[in-house]
Amino acid sequence: MNTLSYKTISTSKETASHSWHVIDAENQIVGRLASRIAKLIRGKNKPDFTPHANTGDKVIVLNVDKVRFTGKKMQDKVYTRHTGYPGGQRFSSPVLLLKSKPGEVLRNAVKGMLPGNKLREPYLKNLHLYVGTTHPHMAQNPKPYDLNSK
Numbered sequence: 001m002n003t004l005s006y007k008t009i010s011t012s013k014e015t016a017s018h019s020w021h022v023i024d025a026e027n028q029i030v031g032r033l034a035s036r037i038a039k040l041i042r043g044k045n046k047p048d049f050t051p052h053a054n055t056g057d058k059v060i061v062l063n064v065d066k067v068r069f070t071g072k073k074m075q076d077k078v079y080t081r082h083t084g085y086p087g088g089q090r091f092s093s094p095v096l097l098l099k100s101k102p103g104e105v106l107r108n109a110v111k112g113m114l115p116g117n118k119l120r121e122p123y124l125k126n127l128h129l130y131v132g133t134t135h136p137h138m139a140q141n142p143k144p145y146d147l148n149s150k
Contacts, residue, residue: 009048010050010052010053011048011049011050011053011055012050012053013053013054013055016043016048016050016053016054016055018055018056018057018058018126019057019058019143020057020058020059020060020137020140020141020142020143021040021057021058021059021060021142021143021144021145022060022062022135022142022143022144022145023036023037023059023060023061023062023144023145023147024062024063024133024144025061025062025063025064025066025067025106026062026063026066026067027066027067027068028067028068028147029067029068029069029070030067030068030069030105030106030109031109033061033067033106033109033147034106034109034110034112034113035113036145036147037059037061037106037110037127038110038113038114040056040057040059040145041056041057041059041110041114041123041124041126041127042056042114042123043055043056043057044056045057052119054119054122054123054126056123056126057126058126058128058140058142059126059127059128059145060128060130060135060137060142061103061106061127061128061129061130062130062132062133062134062135063130063131063132063133064102064103064105064106064129064130064131065098065102065131067098067105067106069094073094074093074094074095075093075095076093077093077094078091078092078093079091079092079093079094079097079104079108102129102131103129103130103131106129107124107127107129110124110127111124
């Protein structure tokens with residue numbers, strides 16, 4: 001048996017192919033949508049997935065202000081941040097965050113589902129969030145992504 005034919009091929013950043021996907025987030029549940037987006041951004045849906053390289057796809061999410069939560073999370077969930085100054089801890093609910101920064105709710109959910117290493121920020125740069133149904137990435141010919149597929 002020739003063992004040289006069983007070498008593992010590792011995809012690098014240069015050899016990876018990045019495709020563009022469009023997702024409509026209207027009436028989608030935040031956690032379920034974020035897990036699908038995190039898989040696409042990491043590239044776990046590809047057969048040549050490599051954990052140490054950014055080989056994922058670029059994702060455009062439309063209508064980020066129309067996402068929803070299940071149960072009473074819209075009122076009960078609390079987002080915590082810190083200004084960096086003594087006594088600078090600030091709290092916010094999804095209702096307030098959707099009014100001021102609509103994309104932050106989904107960005108925080110996706111960020112929590114990505115690995116906490118040096119690739120987290122490059123992965124998040126592949127996520128493009130927009131309020132409404134228009135986006136400036138028509139030149140990349142994004143394909144609509146079916147959320148019902150695995």
